[in-house]
Amino acid sequence: MSSDINDLAGQAQQKINAQHEEIKRILADILECAKNNRPLLNLYDNVRDLVNLLNIHFADENAIMVMCKYPHLAKHMLEHKKIFEEINGQFQALKKGDKTVSPLLAEYLIYLDDNHIAGADRDMLAYISGLSG
Numbered sequence: 001m002s003s004d005i006n007d008l009a010g011q012a013q014q015k016i017n018a019q020h021e022e023i024k025r026i027l028a029d030i031l032e033c034a035k036n037n038r039p040l041l042n043l044y045d046n047v048r049d050l051v052n053l054l055n056i057h058f059a060d061e062n063a064i065m066v067m068c069k070y071p072h073l074a075k076h077m078l079e080h081k082k083i084f085e086e087i088n089g090q091f092q093a094l095k096k097g098d099k100t101v102s103p104l105l106a107e108y109l110i111y112l113d114d115n116h117i118a119g120a121d122r123d124m125l126a127y128i129s130g131l132s133g
């Protein structure tokens with residue numbers, strides 16, 4: 001592995017980790033309200049910010065996986081597509097002005113945090129980490 005790839009893999013890891021922190025920050029606000037069955041006044045703005053961030057984040061991760069020839073690339077990219085469609089679908093539904101987090105939205109957000117970021121992304125980052133070491 002050339003040192004260029006090592007550098008790129010290291011930078012990619014940092015970028016993904018920073019994006020995850022930002023995603024988790026938005027998720028925490030929304031899920032806190034869902035857990036307490038409390039309305040969130042700026043729910044629409046929060047979910048819009050999340051959808052915009054996921055759009056960028058998934059494209060970045062996809063590009064990094066292609067660059068690193070990640071072995072589970074196809075499966076991971078398909079999961080990004082599904083998660084984006086589900087959360088964006090819930091965002092479109094919020095346009096009618098709901099302030100309450102629907103159980104379905106909460107379910108997708110928990111899946112994103114607990115399964116995707118803590119599972120598929122963790123595995124991918126471990127792979128990249130092997131390249132940058």
Ligand SMILES: [Fe+2]
Pocket residue numbers: 020057061117121
């Ligand atoms: Fe991610």
Ligand SMILES: [Fe+2]
Pocket residue numbers: 061076080116120121
């Ligand atoms: Fe991912």
